[in-house]
Amino acid sequence: MKTAITKMFDIKYPIIQGGMHYVGFAELAAAVSNAGGLGIITGLTQKTAAELGNEIARCKDMTDKPIGVNLTFLPTLSPPDYPAYVKEIIKGGIKVVETAGRNPSQVMPHLKDAGIKVIHKCTSVRHALKAQEIGCDAVSVDGFECGGHPGEDDIPNMILLPRAADELEIPFVSSGGQVDGRSLVASLAMGAEGMNMGTRFIATQEAPVHINVKNAIVAASELDTRLVMRPLRNTERVLANASSDRLLDKEKTLGADLKFEDIVEEVAGVYPKIMIDGEMDAGVWSCGMAAGLINDIPTCKELIDRIMREAEDIIKQRFDSMAG
Ligand SMILES: Cc1cc2nc3c(=O)[nH]c(=O)nc-3n(C[C@H](O)[C@H](O)[C@H](O)COP(=O)(O)O)c2cc1C
Numbered sequence: 001m002k003t004a005i006t007k008m009f010d011i012k013y014p015i016i017q018g019g020m021h022y023v024g025f026a027e028l029a030a031a032v033s034n035a036g037g038l039g040i041i042t043g044l045t046q047k048t049a050a051e052l053g054n055e056i057a058r059c060k061d062m063t064d065k066p067i068g069v070n071l072t073f074l075p076t077l078s079p080p081d082y083p084a085y086v087k088e089i090i091k092g093g094i095k096v097v098e099t100a101g102r103n104p105s106q107v108m109p110h111l112k113d114a115g116i117k118v119i120h121k122c123t124s125v126r127h128a129l130k131a132q133e134i135g136c137d138a139v140s141v142d143g144f145e146c147g148g149h150p151g152e153d154d155i156p157n158m159i160l161l162p163r164a165a166d167e168l169e170i171p172f173v174s175s176g177g178q179v180d181g182r183s184l185v186a187s188l189a190m191g192a193e194g195m196n197m198g199t200r201f202i203a204t205q206e207a208p209v210h211i212n213v214k215n216a217i218v219a220a221s222e223l224d225t226r227l228v229m230r231p232l233r234n235t236e237r238v239l240a241n242a243s244s245d246r247l248l249d250k251e252k253t254l255g256a257d258l259k260f261e262d263i264v265e266e267v268a269g270v271y272p273k274i275m276i277d278g279e280m281d282a283g284v285w286s287c288g289m290a291a292g293l294i295n296d297i298p299t300c301k302e303l304i305d306r307i308m309r310e311a312e313d314i315i316k317q318r319f320d321s322m323a324g
Contacts, residue, residue, distance in 0.1 A: 019070020181310020
């Protein structure tokens with residue numbers, strides 16, 4: 001399948017694995033890229049820029065296909081050394097960067113000078129237009145269904161994607177709630193040039209996370225995610241667990257007085273405990289409503305081949321049989 005995104009990123013299939021904290025290590029990115037998609041290493045999971053350089057090198061030992069790096073711009077008082085991370089990205093020969101969170105304009109000139117394609121992930125049409133304006137090559141349009149930070153507008157992809165198609169000139173991919181061939185065909189129908197998946201790629205053989213995490217996704221239904229941190233305007237969609245219960249209780253009790261310090265134990269530094277040690281109630285962790293559509297733990301190749309097969313069947317058989 002050829003789309004503006006497969007051509008732009010030089011990949012076989014229009015399927016991207018979004019950056020994921022403590023999930024997007026070299027093993028997963030290489031497996032996705034080897035299967036014909038675009039695998040992405042999560043930049044800030046590496047504690048220093050030098051460690052990101054090593055992770056890129058490790059990934060390149062596992063694949064000769066294009067890989068990307070995610071750079072997330074967090075609302076924080078002590079920001080990471082982004083210029084140093086960008087240097088390692090350029091030194092590592094990375095050709096695609098997925099930016100997310102705040103406006104990435106501070107790194108755009110360096111990335112563009114190095115010939116790197118930038119796909120900015122955002123949750124509203126106005127942010128997508130801003131990304132286009134500052135020179136991003138593509139956007140990932142992340143609907144309300146998504147795992148992680150859906151923003152504060154709460155617009156699901158059934159509305160957000162066609163709205164993006166109506167407004168944008170640069171290509172975009174769908175993100176949030178995407179899992180299978182049906183998702184891909186629907187995304188293409190709504191004007192996207194491919195799709196980005198997070199939660200679906202965690203429940204794969206190669207995702208280097210504890211089996212408890214994969215099993216929790218398989219066991220979850222579409223009713224099992226919660227929105228936390230809304231009162232702080234930093235909404236995150238997470239899997240419901242004892243930690244999200246504690247956090248939501250605090251939100252209810254403290255109301256408008258809630259501060260980040262009140263919930264810090266549930267959110268700060270919890271990812272290694274969950275993703276590596278499999279302590280499923282150690283804190284909150286991002287998970288999309290897509291969990292309700294995930295019932296197995298295939299290899300990345302099995303997953304991507306299945307998606308492409310399903311998409312082809314829908315287009316060639318289901319649609320054809322409806323014609324006339
Ligand atoms: C466990 C987890 C961690 C994530 N961490 C990040 C991150 O560090 N940076 C980022 O830009 N997006 C992050 N995301 C969002 C994904 O890249 C992607 O946009 C999202 O998962 C898409 O929604 P889906 O889960 O329904 O596929 C994370 C998602 C999950 C599930």
